Amino acid sequence: MNYDFFMPGQTIFGWGRRDELPRCVLRYSARAWIVSGSQTLNSNGVLDDIFAGLKLAEIEATLLTTIRHEPEVRDVDDVTATLLASAPAENDVIIAIGGGSAIDLAKAVAAMAKNREGESVADYLEGVGRGLRIKRAPLPVIAVPTTAGTGSEATKNAVLSSYDPPFKKSLRSELMVPKCVLWDPELTVSCPPHVTAQSGMDAITQLIESYISRWAQPIPQALVRSAFAGAMCSIEKAVAEPGDRSAREQMAFAAFLSGVSLANSGLGLAHGVAAALGSIARVPHGLACAMMLPSALKANREVKERELGPLARAALHQLTGDDDAVAALIERIYELLDRLKIPRRLSDVGVTEAMIPALVQGSHGNSLSGNPRDISDEELMQILKEML
């Protein structure tokens, strides 16, 4: 058995532990820039508290930007230019406080601040760029997630969008894994219900897709087994009772491990299509993944029944055979989507039949290539048409 495994250098997990941020920063520098992602954070005083804590520790902290949408190529270019105007030193820190958008933006800016061969981050993107590579270590990134979903705090890529031309592609390098993750599940309490639902389903999709990926690995699989049942049981409670500590902790744990797992093992069909749904129909990432998950499971169940069976039995507390357990899992996910008010039909999120050829085309990329079996364009077209 051969495998490699990587994850962030330091993980600090626990309710209320955001106070420990200054200590993390000081390992690297006494100067930091903050990329913030959420309006809620600004309005509920969390960001003010964080600035006050940093100031008390004599850290010079500046708010670099606040992002409220999934990051675009031009966001990275603009924010990098702003940062470089302040001439950051070798080990100055970028702190990302927010959901996947803020963390991805911070990771991309930290990388671009040190890698200046291109004119734009677009030159470095997979599939669409000029093939430039990240050769120098980015500025150290400390990720402080405020949503339990993308797992970006643990991954080596930043997903960037463009709408003209439309694409959603990754900037990727093992050097981009955040140096430190400070995971305080209490920060997710102010997350609105629909964001909790969609990002939680993203994490569940990432757990499943990385578990059965073509490149699945034993350590990430062990992590998925330890997080999956807890996420399946907790997601509804986290939405219905936002202050429930146990549910928030389970979802934070699942989201973080889903990031560790996907960074090592890759993803599959649902994430491949979600990228296209994002750039062509502007469907938010978590929503797109949630909607695609049942179809991805149906498309892969025959080849991955032996892996999925035990995972499904543990989550559903069933003692049935693999085939029945996987069928029950798919049914349970449909039920979850209904209860979380996530639509089943693509037409409900603005997808039209005319978009399907472009969606099929746009689904090819790193995620889809991790799917456990090849999916032809004809099959993908069929799957999408059935979901209209």
Ligand SMILES: [Zn+2]
């Ligand atoms: Zn995802």
